[in-house]
Amino acid sequence: MNILIKNIKSLAGIRDASVRLLKGKELSDLPFIENAFLHITSGKISAFGKMDELSAYLEGNQSSINETIDASGRLVLPCYCDSHTHLVFADTRENEFIYKIQGLTYEAIAAKGGGILNSAKKLRDMPEELLLEKAMKRIEEIISYGTGAVEIKSGYGLSYEAELKMLRVIKKLKSIAAIPVKASFLGAHAIPVEYKDNREGYLQLLINRLLPEIAAEGLADYCDVFCDKGFFTPEETDRILSAGWKYGLKPKIHANQLAISGGVQAGVRNNAVSVDHLESMGQEEIDCLKNSTTIPTMLPSAAFFLRMPYPPARQMIEAGLPVTLATDYNPGSSPSGRMGFVVSLACIQMKMTPEEAINAASLNGAAAMELSDLTGSITVGKKANVIITKPVNSITNIPYSFGNDVIERVLIR
Numbered sequence: 001m002n003i004l005i006k007n008i009k010s011l012a013g014i015r016d017a018s019v020r021l022l023k024g025k026e027l028s029d030l031p032f033i034e035n036a037f038l039h040i041t042s043g044k045i046s047a048f049g050k051m052d053e054l055s056a057y058l059e060g061n062q063s064s065i066n067e068t069i070d071a072s073g074r075l076v077l078p079c080y081c082d083s084h085t086h087l088v089f090a091d092t093r094e095n096e097f098i099y100k101i102q103g104l105t106y107e108a109i110a111a112k113g114g115g116i117l118n119s120a121k122k123l124r125d126m127p128e129e130l131l132l133e134k135a136m137k138r139i140e141e142i143i144s145y146g147t148g149a150v151e152i153k154s155g156y157g158l159s160y161e162a163e164l165k166m167l168r169v170i171k172k173l174k175s176i177a178a179i180p181v182k183a184s185f186l187g188a189h190a191i192p193v194e195y196k197d198n199r200e201g202y203l204q205l206l207i208n209r210l211l212p213e214i215a216a217e218g219l220a221d222y223c224d225v226f227c228d229k230g231f232f233t234p235e236e237t238d239r240i241l242s243a244g245w246k247y248g249l250k251p252k253i254h255a256n257q258l259a260i261s262g263g264v265q266a267g268v269r270n271n272a273v274s275v276d277h278l279e280s281m282g283q284e285e286i287d288c289l290k291n292s293t294t295i296p297t298m299l300p301s302a303a304f305f306l307r308m309p310y311p312p313a314r315q316m317i318e319a320g321l322p323v324t325l326a327t328d329y330n331p332g333s334s335p336s337g338r339m340g341f342v343v344s345l346a347c348i349q350m351k352m353t354p355e356e357a358i359n360a361a362s363l364n365g366a367a368a369m370e371l372s373d374l375t376g377s378i379t380v381g382k383k384a385n386v387i388i389t390k391p392v393n394s395i396t397n398i399p400y401s402f403g404n405d406v407i408e409r410v411l412i413r
């Protein structure tokens, strides 16, 4: 397809190909061109510029245009890049939502058969084809909300067979989804019931049986661990992540959601691509990230849903860190894959500016999946995964209209 978008009120998120990650103050700049055009050829961004340069550009360009879109009054931006989801799951968990409203604790909900183990039970019973069908619908849904690349974790299997089943579903999604998909092995999401009194046995299953099979079948890009109070310790995390490295899986981990748990330090010392959640952060954790290449990823819709404190985004930005935003889309703590809502929460609850939040949700999200050479900005040669908004006054309208969809159309490739 050869598509020309013209009369764009503002084309935002323009970057040089060399810019792959935005740190600290750099996040506040969202470069744009007013009254612009964007030309897409064979699924990639082939050119952009000011409208008064368009006729000269078209004269020098031989290719015929299949579709022209008039974007008068509208903004065009790069799609969001959601670098943390659990969107392969068997079913929603509304019952637990009611329990939470009634004030039941996490432990009480688990005692009623809820939590991660509830999702694991349902997933183990579901055939692979049905899981794939449900996950594919969710991918189509998040694309309609403006997501143009996504990472998906296992971790609702928690057995040899069911973890492989989940990862095989994610591998199939990679080949059939219209957007890039990255896979993370999160066998260390929780200790399954069968191993309640045998943690070591479960660690050995992950390290000695699952990791070799995952590597042999090419089922994952990353290795994840829920390194937090009540889940996996920093020492256990070290063991799992160093085993993952041996099979070529880089770490991307859950850290510091429930407590200052040593998760950030474990991520940094294992050269994690990202440490995600970060609701519980102290100065030591921020300093640790400053001296690293590990990307801090915040998941504010999980904090919102669980009524937890939000990550200290401003402190992290002021420390010069490359903060990133993702949805944590999952049936227990963030049953929503809307990146637009995450951007609103980042502004409203974490005092990020609209520019910072949009950058953190697009280019930095791509970097947290090692995809920033392919997507995440308006750059010639990158995938043409772009959002066209409804007519709006300015970019601020995106987070301001929280819960409303200001997206008119999403173009994928």
Ligand SMILES: [Zn+2]
Residues within 6 Å of the ligand: 084, 085, 086, 254, 328, 330
């Ligand atoms: Zn998560």
